[in-house]
Amino acid sequence: MSLADKLRARIEGTGPMSVADFMAECLLDPEHGYYTTRDPFGSAGDFTTAPEISQMFGELVGLCLAQGWMDQGSPAPFVLAELGPGRGTLMADILRATRGVPGFHDAARIVLVEASPRLRERQQATLTGYGVTWVDSLEDAPDGPLFLVANEFFDALPVRQFQRDADDWRERQVGLKDGALTFGLGGPTAHAPLDRWTDAQPGDLVELRPAADAVMAEIDRRIAAQGGAALVIDYGDWHSLGDTLQAVAKHEAADPLANPGAADLTAHVDFEALALAATRLTHSRLTPQGVFLERLGITARAQALAARLEGEPLTRHVAAHRRLTHPDEMGTLFKTLAFVPEGAAMLPGLET
DSSP states (O other), X not given: OOHHHHHHHHHHHHOOEEHHHHHHXXXXXXXXXXXXXXXXXXXXXXXXXXXXHOHHHHHHHHHHHHHHHHHTTOOSSEEEEEESOTTSHHHHHHHHHTTTSTTHHHHEEEEEEOOOHHHHHHHHHHTTTSOEEEESSGGGSOSSOEEEEEXXXXXXXXXXXXEEOSSOEEEEEEEEETTEEEEEEEEEEOOGGGGGOTTOOTTOEEEEOHHHHHHHHHHHHHHHHHOEEEEEEEEEESSOOSXXXXXXXXXXXXXXXXXXXXXXXXXXXXXXXXXXXXXXXXXXXXXXXHHHHHHTTHHHHHHHHHTTOOHHHHHHHHHHHHHHHOTTTHHHHEEEEEEEETTSOOOTTOOO
């Protein structure tokens, strides 16, 4: 039975499902889920993330976290964690760039939060030679100061969508029409997290990400109590408004309902919601990825690497630098937000 058939049978049996439930089924179904059945990254997959574009991204992120670790007194041991680590490329670049930081590797307990067995195998191959612990959720990570990076993690967590009408909110749902999956609206609902959208007009659609709130609450608890820092890099904005659900297959936009399980489903990150969930931490200003990387010295690093290149490798290198930083590419669409304990120095490249 295909995933589309399973979803149709579920809807026929219990009624329309939330967009969040639909996303979760499409991404994580044990037999047909997008993340459980394939490697979606790189040119042969469906999308490419910043660490796959250039080593410079991971190097600078690694040095940023290492400086934050030193600014907090170089605690040992500490947990160096990544949420949703993809192929392990980012962590590999972090570890290579920080090899010369005195005491950093000896103190680090490397933890990857990854639920997909297929991706765990890929990460293990990438990180051969390092002592890595895999966990299904951050709650399972060992205690200790936590220095964490989440690059394109929160965008894949399921969203609930709500549409404003004259007097109420109605939840957007996935149901059936003539046997085909289709979007519709449920009945009027009251939901406290919607109260912050005082600017919503009739017809406006907003998105909530309950799983993100839970992850941020755990980050908040750990870092407030034990120290550390969290660096979140993703696409989105401070206060989301509008339908941002999107499907990508083979690097092209697709219909989210057309072929469940065969396309990546994501939605823009509402960074304001992440900040509101971290009640005991200090957060940075929301900063465009390009600005963040430039402050960390990506252009100087790019020039140093370019000096050893020529021909097609040099052309690709220049294009990678532009893609990561230019406002017309990832430089503005992707944002950076960091969290540190109250009174601690903010991570370099970011301001409070």
